[in-house]
Amino acid sequence: MNVEQIMQLLNQKTNKNIDPHSLITGVTDDSRSVEEGYVFVAVRGYQVDGHDFIEEAIEKGASVVVTEEKVEHDGAVCLQTENCRKALGQIATAFYGNPSDDKIVIGVTGTNGKTTTSHMIKHLCEKNGYSCGMFGTIDYMVNDKVVPGIQTTPSAPLLQKLLFESKDDVVVMEVSSHGLAQYRLEGVKFDYAVFTNLYKDHLDYHDSMESYFEAKSKLFHMLKPGGKSVINTDDPWGEKLAQLLEGEGSSVCKVGHHLENEIILKDIDTDDFAACIHYGEEDRKVTSPLKGTHNVYNTLEAFAVGLQLGFSFSDMEKAMTSLPGIRGRFEIFEFENGPIVVIDYAHTADSIEHVLDTARQQGAASLTHVFGFRGDRDVSKRGEMIGASAIRADDYILTLDDLNTATFDEMVSTLEDLQKEYGDSSGRIIPDRTLAIEEAIVNSGAGDWVVITGKGHESYQQHYHYPVNSDKEMVEDMKRKLKSVKKDIMA
Ligand SMILES: CC(=O)N[C@H]1[C@@H](OP(=O)(O)OP(=O)(O)OC[C@H]2O[C@@H](n3ccc(=O)[nH]c3=O)[C@H](O)[C@@H]2O)O[C@H](CO)[C@@H](O)[C@@H]1O[C@H](C)C(=O)N[C@@H](C)C(=O)N[C@H](CCC(=O)O)C(=O)O
Numbered sequence: 001m002n003v004e005q006i007m008q009l010l011n012q013k014t015n016k017n018i019d020p021h022s023l024i025t026g027v028t029d030d031s032r033s034v035e036e037g038y039v040f041v042a043v044r045g046y047q048v049d050g051h052d053f054i055e056e057a058i059e060k061g062a063s064v065v066v067t068e069e070k071v072e073h074d075g076a077v078c079l080q081t082e083n084c085r086k087a088l089g090q091i092a093t094a095f096y097g098n099p100s101d102d103k104i105v106i107g108v109t110g111t112n113g114k115t116t117t118s119h120m121i122k123h124l125c126e127k128n129g130y131s132c133g134m135f136g137t138i139d140y141m142v143n144d145k146v147v148p149g150i151q152t153t154p155s156a157p158l159l160q161k162l163l164f165e166s167k168d169d170v171v172v173m174e175v176s177s178h179g180l181a182q183y184r185l186e187g188v189k190f191d192y193a194v195f196t197n198l199y200k201d202h203l204d205y206h207d208s209m210e211s212y213f214e215a216k217s218k219l220f221h222m223l224k225p226g227g228k229s230v231i232n233t234d235d236p237w238g239e240k241l242a243q244l245l246e247g248e249g250s251s252v253c254k255v256g257h258h259l260e261n262e263i264i265l266k267d268i269d270t271d272d273f274a275a276c277i278h279y280g281e282e283d284r285k286v287t288s289p290l291k292g293t294h295n296v297y298n299t300l301e302a303f304a305v306g307l308q309l310g311f312s313f314s315d316m317e318k319a320m321t322s323l324p325g326i327r328g329r330f331e332i333f334e335f336e337n338g339p340i341v342v343i344d345y346a347h348t349a350d351s352i353e354h355v356l357d358t359a360r361q362q363g364a365a366s367l368t369h370v371f372g373f374r375g376d377r378d379v380s381k382r383g384e385m386i387g388a389s390a391i392r393a394d395d396y397i398l399t400l401d402d403l404n405t406a407t408f409d410e411m412v413s414t415l416e417d418l419q420k421e422y423g424d425s426s427g428r429i430i431p432d433r434t435l436a437i438e439e440a441i442v443n444s445g446a447g448d449w450v451v452i453t454g455k456g457h458e459s460y461q462q463h464y465h466y467p468v469n470s471d472k473e474m475v476e477d478m479k480r481k482l483k484s485v486k487k488d489i490m491a
Pocket residue numbers: 029030031032042043044045046047048049050053150151152153154155176177178179182
């Protein structure tokens with residue numbers, strides 16, 4: 001790519017005496033990663049303004065800077081545009097040669113279920129002979145290798161680079177509302193776009209559910225010609241989205257109870273989490289490889305994508321039986337003569353409801369729930385999360401999650417206030433997460449369940465009483481300890 005092509009892309013001219021054919025070597029919005037010959041795009045952020053780093057970027061060798069305000073500099077070609085985040089996506093897409101054109105690209109969006117559904121789609125693709133990359137919350141997988149990432153949806157330059165490097169037949173990506181709102185997906189064209197559900201979350205970022213919905217719905221307007229949406233119409237926002245898209249003449253595969261749907265969900269058997277569905281001319285049974293009615297929906301949407309790709313029901317049913325568990329998604333640990341412990345990534349009221357209901361459906365005699373809230377993150381959902389827990393669990397322990405910029409004392413006092421306002425007598429506060437988990441497990445016996453939510457697969461951000469790095473390490477440590485105590489008693 002050369003300077004002239006960038007100017008054409010942004011519809012810009014320059015009077016400067018430059019060589020329009022001089023080659024661009026990279027594109028970034030971060031002055032710290034600029035190298036000789038790069039395009040630096042100045043993004044106005046929530047913390048700082050990228051325009052303040054133009055000088056630094058040029059010193060490091062940027063040959064083009066793209067800005068939202070008029071900038072003159074002898075050291076680089078300065079191009080002005082209306083929206084730098086959008087321009088960043090456009091330039092990155094062109095720099096890497098529109099890589100989404102060369103493969104089957106599947107985007108999965110919604111408040112909950114993106115990671116789970118994406119893993120299921122990847123598994124179905126692989127069992128049907130396709131290689132499949134995946135970008136999401138847990139990690140990015142490209143050509144069967146793990147690439148570390150910090151965001152569910154990578155920045156536009158990284159996303160386009162990963163697509164370019166991927167030799168996979170299919171790439172399935174989780175699409176976050178932040179990613180859509182910030183144009184990280186600008187230039188990506190999707191073959192299939194999947195909608196799971198929309199619940200109260202991220203309202204610290206989006207002003208209202210309507211604007212959260214609008215951000216999510218952008219994905220369904222980024223389809224390739226002939227592309228198709230897969231939508232859960234049992235979710236009211238999903239139903240609204242399907243109506244909107246059909247009104248625009250877009251092709252939609254609807255999944256849910258409505259009788260006109262392509263995949264009609266007739267019933268869910270909560271003993272084995274199997275859906276009785278009607279598809280084509282036939283009734284069929286689709287069993288979720290993961291527990292929970294929410295996972296039945298994830299399974300059905302993954303099947304719906306598989307059907308669009310031409311996979312047969314019987315192949316998919318067989319494939320699902322070998323789905324490996326997904327880290328931190330209803331991950332089960334059984335204690336010998338002790339409780340069943342579940343680690344789950346639930347961090348909204350609805351997902352807490354689903355996870356606790358699933359534990360009950362599995363026959364939990366007594367149910368203890370351990371959870372907390374992230375510092376700085378959406379505070380509007382916290383009361384409902386406590387309410388959901390108080391109704392369903394026999395007892396709940398409020399504890400710390402990531403503090404982010406909140407202090408320990410601030411978060412403890414927040415927990416106290418929340419408990420007073422929304423909690424009941426079955427709840428208490430144990431700030432140290434490892435001590436809270438220990439307390440829940442030692443006070444539970446055979447047949448009881450302990451559900452720990454919020455962190456899922458993630459590592460701890462701060463240190464706790466026990467020197468472990470995650471809920472999983474803590475639970476496994478407890479398993480070892482309780483086993484050795486039992487051995488000592490028996491000796
Ligand atoms: C809240 C949010 O979305 N923040 C994103 C936003 O950050 P920001 O606006 O605060 O950026 P900033 O720090 O002010 O910097 C502004 C610009 O100056 C540049 N800069 C900054 C410093 C410097 O020395 N030089 C320089 O050039 C930065 O590279 C940036 O382009 O723009 C940045 C650059 O595009 C993103 O990296 C950053 O994502 C941060 C890491 C993040 O954590 N985002 C989360 C909330 C997020 O996106 N989460 C969703 C998943 C949500 C979910 O479903 O759970 C995700 O897709 O991961």
